[in-house]
Amino acid sequence: MTDPRPAFVLVRPQMGENIGAAARAMLNFGLEHMRVTAPRDGWPNERAVALASGAGRLLDDAMVVDTTEAAVADCTFVFATTARDRDLTKPVYTPEAAMAEARTRGARGEKVAVLFGPERAGLENDDIARANAIVSVPTNPDFASLNLAQCVLLMGYEWRRAATGATGMEVELAGTDWANHAETEALVTHYEERLEQAGFFFPEAKAPAMKRTLRNLWSRMPMTRADVQVFHGIMRQMVRWKERG
Structure with a gap:
């Protein structure tokens, strides 16, 4: 089966430190196919190894070639990351949309x-001309340039998000489950009974509306079973304290 993960191609990188930092960023997000085109300071690069910080195997396995053409020869779809306006007509993707497309392909x-x-x-126009589409990061137009490793990190993050289907927000339940309706209803009843005994629902004419407001408050709270038990415990302790007094 073909590995669905995209190859990240560093075209004519100038600093070994950035290559190493890019390798680290790639591995952070599960990407392992690095390709390097004509690195300025040759290969292997000791500074790249130093900055890879545990991701050295990506450098060991990296494809190193002389031209962009050779780097993408086996690819069916190529994205070019660029922040500048070009004279080439191509589809322009956001990083999010680009990595969703990469996942699909x-x-x-x-x-x-x-x-x-x-x-x-x-990237130069000759490099971009070989790409099927452009990826443009919505950066500050007055300061649009991204560091090489930063751009790799950003694209790696979007790949990981697309590949894993990560949601914008989720709740991890720590050893408990969500309270069901019956458990919430028992809590409502407990509080209504005790508050009734304490004379909270006054005047009597407003009691139904006050109880409805209280019930609505409980229903809006996404409580776990542990939360319900805590609230039961709070009320029981308050009653004991009142009775002792």
Whole structure:
């Protein structure tokens, strides 16, 4: 089965430190296919190894070639990351949309690559011309340039989010379950009875509306079974304290 993960291609990177930091960023998000095109300071690069910080195997396994053409020769779809306006008509994706597209194509067995340009000036038009689409990060227009490793990190994050189906928010239940309706109803009844005894629902004419407000408050709270037990315990302890007094 074809590995659905995209290849990240560093085109003519200038600093070994950025290559190493990019490798670390890739492995953070489960990406292991690094390709390096004509690194300025040669290969292997000791500074890259130092900055990889545990991701050295990506550098050991990296494909190192002389040209962008060779780096993407086996790919069926190529994205080019660039922040500058170009004279080339191509689809322009956000990072999120690009990595969702990469996931879809990878699942079909296609090989996808993402091009990242050199630190000083980014990708040249000749590199972008080989790509099928552009990825543009919505950065501050007055300061749009991203560090190479930062851009790799951003794209890696979006890949991981698309690949794992990560939700915007989720609640991890720590050794408990959500309270069901019957358990919440028992809590409501407990509080109504005790508050009734304490004379809370006064005047009597307003008691139904006050009870309805209290019930609505409980129903809005996403309580776990542990939460329900805590609230029961609070009320029982308050009653004991009152009786002792």
